[in-house]
Amino acid sequence: xxxxxxxxxxxxxxxxxxxxxxxxxxxxxxxxxxxxxxxxxxxxxxxxxxxxxxxxxxxxxxxxxxxxxxxxxxxxxxxxxxxxxxxxxxxxxxxxxxxxxxxxxxxxxxxxxxxxxxxxxxxxxxxxxxxxxxxxxxxxxxxxxxxxxxxxxxxxxxxxxxxxxxx
Numbered sequence: 758x759x760x761x762x763x764x765x766x767x768x769x770x771x772x773x774x775x776x777x778x779x780x781x782x783x784x785x786x787x788x789x790x791x792x793x794x795x796x797x798x799x800x801x802x803x804x805x806x807x808x809x810x811x812x813x814x815x816x817x818x819x820x821x822x823x824x825x826x827x828x829x830x831x832x833x834x835x836x837x838x839x840x841x842x843x844x845x846x847x848x849x850x851x852x853x854x855x856x857x858x859x860x861x862x863x864x865x866x867x868x869x870x871x872x873x874x875x876x877x878x879x880x881x882x883x884x885x886x887x888x889x890x891x892x893x894x895x896x897x898x899x900x901x902x903x904x905x906x907x908x909x910x911x912x913x914x915x916x917x918x919x920x921x922x923x924x
Contacts, residue, residue, distance in 0.1 A: 762793070764807070764811045765818050766790055767922060768791045768792070768854075769890045770813065771889065772787070772889035772892070773897065774787045786886065786913045787835070788889045788890065789886050790835055791883075793810050796808050796882065799861040805874075813866075814868065815888035815892070816854055816858075816870065817866075817893050817917050818888070818892050820858040821913050821917040822891075822910060822913075823838065823855055825910060829902070829905070833859075834858070835860070847883070850884045851887045854869045854873070854888075855891075870884075875884060877917055
């Protein structure tokens, strides 16, 4: 299994955990626990490699699942993002990042991740968790509606992560 998969799938599973929906603070959210552990591991080494890998992998997973949702709805990904965007300030980075995957111009996904990191490490932390929650929720909705099986979605994510690692 590739390195990105090793980081992405545990966070997706954690964000799919029902406890992530009822958590009242970060330490109770299973996804937050994984992101915190990743960041603490990096702090111990003085680097941010694992955190950045996790963020990049989750961004790819989120964009992949978003694209599957758009295909299911019969719309282009930017239109699907517009339908999902509620203009919430706390989702600014999430929506900006997802849009960057499908925009013909403007910042690239790595640019958006870098801007978020430079703006606020707390917001960067939140963005990684939001990506997990977003992807897990959309996977659940797509499978419940019979659009895709979970295995089909996870295979699409594996392929996207593999493409990123190969490129």
